[in-house]
Amino acid sequence: MSTATDYLLHLADNALVLGQRNAEWCGHGPILEEDIALSNVSLDLIGQARLLYQLVASLQGGDATEDKLAYFRDTGEFRNYTLLELPHSGPLSGYAHASLDYGTTIVRNFLYSALMALLWEALEKSANADLAAIASKSLKEVRYHLRHSRDWLVRLGDGTDESHARTQAALDHLMPYTQEFWTGSPAEAAAFAAGIGVDLQTLKADWDGIVDGALTEATLKRPLLEGYVSEGKKGLHSEHLGFLLAEMQSLARAHPNGNW
Amino acid sequence: MTTALKEWPLWEVFVRSKQGLEHKHCGSLHAADAAQALDMARDVYTRRQEGVSIWVVPSAQITASNPDEKGELFDPAADKIYRHPTFYEIPDEVGHM
Amino acid sequence: MYTQSFNVPDAPDGKTVPLAPSKEDAALQAAFDTRIDADGRIEPQDWMPEAYRKTLVRQISQHAHSEIVGMLPEGNWISRAPSLKRKAILIAKVQDEGGHGLYLYSAAETLGTSRDQMLEGLHSGRAKYSSIFNYPTLTWADVGVIGWLVDGAAIMNQIPLCRCSYGPYARAMVRVCKEESFHQRQGYEALLVMMTGTEEQKAMVQDAVDRWWWKCLAMFGPPDADSPNSAQGMRWGIKRVSNDDLRQKFVDATVPQAKVLGVTLPDPDLKWNEERQHHDYGRIDWNEFWETVNGNGPCNKERLATRVKAHNDGQWVRDAALAHARKQQSRNMKEAA
Ligand SMILES: [Fe+2]
């Protein structure tokens, strides 16, 4: 695979996996208005994924399609951040189940949107014009996602004792996974070298600023990071991605020659 | 907190469908505060490009005229036909006025 | 979606509803009747008979409940949609149904009943919703068939409601109907594409049609002869077309669509009647319908429990937002002071 496709797949898988996760709320949101809002976030993410997969497919040529890329690659071939594949709950083994926790959803959307608001902006200057165009479109979307999740983060952190505790717990659980943002990967390094991608390190100070500002307003404590650094973007995932993909891909794979 | 106060307040939503047009009432929704009402109005009422600008107003803040007073409020305007341009006949040769 | 034009009574809530206004001022009643007879609109602050208000609250809230319960059968396939395009379409569609619920709850709230009160009715099992959503979605083709037939039936039901005598309900229905045509078309088109696919896909479509057809016919509610409430609804302008007329219209519209699609509607008695200039169709199993309405369908318990769980699980989120808003307000007040 070329430099560009590896990197584009990382971006596409991020969008798809988080879109898939957020869509789990559809019909189960804490209030109707929020159910609708979160579906909009999902639709934006799936839209981004589609554009990126289409771009990869056009670069790969042959019979590659967005759906082949989404539905017929296995867990180890997915390049998304581990953060994005985790269920909406505290730490759990892959086959364990828990109720959807809105605190987890909001914290994750906030941490990721804060990154992508910076990354898409930087990618507007990508040497790959198609990617730059996708970045411009996605930037508008993610700015709204950031606003939505940040506002909620403040509400939940500041709200009640229960919401504060739940949100702090979600932050303690998820924050360590953001270390993956700042560790390099061959795909990112190659994309940066080719002028297609961005050196994430250059975004870290701004990201810290966004995060710290919101956490202060939300009266939440930023956890100290140590220990395991996830490696989803290199294809080494949590136990959860396998289940997510098994479900997502089941129908398409049961009818590999189907027309949808 | 009593149960009655557990419900988010109701807001009326007004949307400007395009630049140059007025904001028009399009419905209502529940939100905890004004900023949230605005965001939710965006998500609920402009999913199909219905708007370029939104106002939200707490429903409780709207003062409405009393339907029982409809007669005294609005009927007196009915016979003021001289307020309308069509009341006046102007010779054709004047053209459009 | 989705009214069930039957408008069945909810389980009793202990309060009795006087059928005819008794002590109301006769002049107000007369003015109301005159306006209704002239096909005028009633607005929230206008005087209205208590029975009219109660009937509307019941009908609109049943309609709203149907929309949000109706998110569940199709939502069941979002995670497994077989292409990204279909996934996006389905999320947007299910999301729309949530929006419809929201518009309708808002319309009912103008009658002085809070959304919480209406939800309490749903969650306690007292309030009814459309029986169609108490059946399971077993394959992906069910998503297409629901769009085509269930939304199709709902549109038939809902278009006349855009002229309903109660202004906020009528306006909500205008917005709903605009969105519904996307629902039916996306469903039908999804099926058309599947019918160009493998034999298994075609069989899947036919199987879904077989399972949903009769339930869709029942959606229009009991035959006119057995719908005692219909006459009053018609009188009040909150029901415009009778159950049987709507059902007939639906059958007549659907037969040619089924032909284009290449599926068989599972009714041996379905045939064109030259004399009536309509299709005849077979007998609907009303026993099954009432069983399902009364709580004994295959998914009643699951649907209700799922709604209750989402509501209860969301309580802390709603409380937090309200608590934050109040804190902010008092902080702002302190600042101003
Ligand atoms: Fe609907």
Ligand SMILES: [Fe+2]
């Ligand atoms: Fe619909």
